[in-house]
Amino acid sequence: MRAWVLPCVLLGSVLVKWAMGLGSYSAGQGTPPLFGDYEAQRHWMEITVHLPVREWYTYDLQYWGLDYPPLTAYVSWLCGIVGSWFDPAWFALDRSRGIETPGSKVYMRATVLALDTLVYLPAVLLFTRVWHPHRSKRSQVRNVALITVLLQPALLLIDFGHFQYNSVMLGFTLLALNCFAKNRDLLGAFFFVLSLGFKQMALYYAPAIGSYLIGKCIYLGPKDGLQLFIRLAFVTSVTFLLLFLPWLPPFAPPRAILDPVSRIFPFDRGLFEDKVANFWCASNVVFKWRAWLERGALVKLSAGLTALGFLPAVVTLSDGTTPVLRLLPYALLTSSMAFFLFSFQVHEKTILLPLLPVTLLLSGAAPDSGPFAWCALVNNVAVFSMWPLLKKDGLGTQYLAAIVMWNRVIGYRPFRVREGMFVQYLSMVVYVTLLLLHVLEMLVPPPARYPDLFAALNVLASTPVFVLTWLWSIKCGAQALWALGGLGAGAGAGSRHKRTTTLSPVKEGEERVQATGLGFGVAGEVHQRRGSKGDARTT
Amino acid sequence: MSSPLRCRTHVQAGRRPEEILEEEPKGLDDIEPKNPSSWWHLDASASEWDIFILSTSLKLxxxxxxxxxxxxxxxxxxxxxxxxxxxxxxxxxxxxxxxxxxxxxxxxxxxxxxxxxxxxxxxxxxxxxxxxxxxxxxxxxxxxxxAELVLAAVALKFVRGAVDPLMQRIVSASLVLHPGFLIVDHIHFQYNGFMFGILLWSIYMARQGDKLASGFLFAVLLNFKHIYMYLAPAYFVYLLRSFCMSPQGQLLPRNFLLLANIVLVVFVVSLGPFILMGQLPQLLSRLFPFTRGLNHAYWAPNAWALVTAADRVLLHIVKQTGVKLALNASGVASTSRGLVGDTVFAVLPNVKPIHTFLVTLLSQTVFLVKLSRVPTYKSFLGALTLCGYTSYMFGWHVHEKAILLVLVPLSLLAPESYAYFRTFTIASAAGVFSLFPLLFTPAEIFVEVLCSILWATLIFVPLNRRLYEFPRSLPSVIMDLLEKLYLAGFLLLQVLVMALPALEAWITGARQATGATKCIAGEFSCPEPDPAQITKSEASNLAFLPLMMTSVYCAVGLVWAFLRLSFIYLRQE
Structure with a gap:
């Protein structure tokens, strides 16, 4: 039976994802003239199939002009080609706008599922093998870790309910992390560029990943480090060049590259869109930023704050003494959460980026531990923060089902305070608030003066949790760094060879990290057992 | 599952049905209900809650x-x-x-x-x-x-106090998660889960020895949906022999009157108001409309489906070879209409309702005689299943959904022995597959297929591991092989069934594609694809071929499982 568990888990997750897609999609279903995100994705398939590459970023920009990097465009092209085999009407140029036939809907949903299964699923599977290797004996726990990541409600709801392809971007980033854990830094850099090339939002991770790699170069010393650095630079730039090749000389005039770039980084939009649970939108309730500052100043201010926000991640990773892979998830969280909270033009869906490291941490945390409580809380609050969007989409039942299912699967009991940790009290307060807000919204119509009252309350309830999570990730990073740094100093000089072992996830520093309660592990017993063997396992 | 000493802390961290099913009971507390008389005190364990919560989320x-x-x-x-x-x-x-x-x-x-x-x-x-x-x-x-909570509660009750709680747990999970209910109730829309919950409740009461309650619940069930009349003969014989008669065969008047009165009261409460208003004939005419054909639009995979298919094949042979045979003209017309309308045979003699009734009654009698000789609970389960099975096999105008009448009691028999389990496997595979045509939209087909594969893996694999017996003789080896081949054939069948319409869509699509390219080439007016042309090709002969293939293939398995079950039951000591 044991051999059957993994296939069943995978099959079950596919079933849940597909069932999620039976419902309606992005707010725009059946609402001309622009429809919604679904139509945007479909429209890109339509234009990439029918137009020459050079026109992809210039064709009728008013109607869902392509504004994601080239890999999205290439994937859209492939999906469009395959879809046209089934029915060319789904992607007929211009004439297919707003097409919502059952057949085309099933096909579009199937493309999300297929891409998710091709990229995200293997990435998560590898992750549970690479990052939790010490639990090979306990396949059951590893399967729980697997299902924790696979059924993460926020991603399910956005990709399979609302309709987007975030799991592809996240899957590439996760593949990069897996490669880093296996010391395949070049392959990792390649995958991360693919992630960036699919959606520019992966930039949120760039400070953490960049400083991890640079920190590793510094750590390896002038000779090896420089060699690695040059190789990394080469792989990264070649991958980027290949992705943007059709817009570069000699295939296009030099100015052509501006078409995609100006579409990918649109600074001519607002500070934030709709209601998003970040610093700008939340503080906007009392402080009308847009009235006080002009756009240029706001851009600079947000850039500065964002940089400040991810600075701790950069510092902890790149000081060159201990570029520890184990810190990477925390650094990714710090960095992406800083972007989410402070950067310019953030969507509510962007919370998916901080959620990836959060869920990875969760998958490795022991139930009832501090990290477990934090990560579960953030996940739930993140889903709640997208409630106004999901409500607009008509995904209320899916929202309920996804949350209930996931919380049950991970064995989360938010209303049981055991250790008296701060986060448990915080969770209680937050959950009671969220439930109250939901009940209020159901019973009381918003006053005519404030039609968006509940969306605003949602932002006010969610933002503090996100800010606290950001601070928590900084704290965890610093503590873990201290624990490992202390160990490194204790090991003394001349143990360079030994210290390189800290680059791989299961290493000697584990007991210390575990002792501070931040480890990437589940049960103390496993770690103690492993801790004694850890030294022998050098890379 | 290898070790009962599983680390609880890890198990807490998240369990899925497949693990829960194998979870070993921790002690007697887990098996013995603390208060068996209370229906409100269900004592569901964490793993049972898991099954319930996860399956409910999926249904949402x-x-x-x-x-x-x-x-x-x-x-x-x-x-x-x-x-x-x-x-x-x-x-x-x-x-x-x-x-x-x-x-x-x-x-x-x-x-x-x-x-x-x-x-x-x-x-x-x-x-x-x-x-x-x-x-x-x-x-x-x-x-x-x-409403389906009734089913879940009864399934839970079955585990408590079962002879083998582990097996019963798998069987109960199989009932709660049955793809049949998922397809027919939660997608297609009906209340079968609720009513089968009452049926199982009644069977549970029989297992507990409370035959009065069992009879009462069955009478209630009959007044919810009269299709359960298929099972009534088994109930009648069982209650008569084991409750109203002493083991020596003497009538116990007190028990008999008690049971009769209770059943009567149920019917009075149900039909009384309508009898008083003099509406009974109208009510009955609504309940039993005898104006339908032998087969449903899509042939339910029973004996008649095989006969109908044989008639089609014979007609083809007759036409090909030119043998002089008296053909039924309306039968020939009937075949060209595909699956729609009344079935009239072209070559074989026609079947009338009275024929089906007689065949059903005769075969049921065989099993009921056996039941009246051995009126035990286990024997009752077998006779009950076979009663439903016979009606399904030979009944007039049987719906494919009626297969649940067979599969649900058969599930309870599955853990008895490997022979029963094997029968259960074949009947379930064929029965669930025969429900697939109820859904024909691509999105839902994917759901039903995935659910069924998952369910089959989660139920068949652990049961098979516990019950497996080596085939001992050459005939049984051959039989074993053929049955495995038959089961594997469902994969091929599903691919075929999906490929045939896709093939058609492909041809239609290619035709449209030529139109589309013409359009891009720079024409100012695009010729719209002619809708009439598309619908015509969709309604072509290929449309009902997958249905016919499904029906015949499933009928083979279901007829075989029927023979198997009859044999096992009649040979049983």
């Missing part, structure tokens, strides 16, 4: 799925029972979906219509035909989930 996700006209049928019944007085329930013809279930189900609908009216008044509006707003969808789908 199925809310927006395709729903058949049965959904509107039940909405209409909500409206009838809510807006009309009792006296008009069985007379109303505002909608074509008139009330044709017995009174208890009508009362049940009346009960459901009260909250419905609060949620959305338009749900219970008699003239608001084909109402499909989100409110009514969410409400009706929710009532199915809530």
């Amino acid at each position: 996700l199925l809310f927006p799925a395709y729903r058949s006209t049965d959904f509107e049928v039940h909405r209409n019944w909500l409206a009838i029972t809510h807006s009309l007085p009792l006296s008009q329930w069985y007379y109303d013809t505002t909608s074509e979906w008139t009330l044709d279930y017995p009174p208890f189900f009508a009362y049940f609908e009346k009960l459901l219509s009260i909250p419905a009216a609060f949620i959305d008044r338009r749900i219970v509006d008699l003239n608001n035909l084909n109402y499909g707003a989100w409110s009514v969808v969410a409400y009706q789908r929710t009532t199915v989930i809530v």
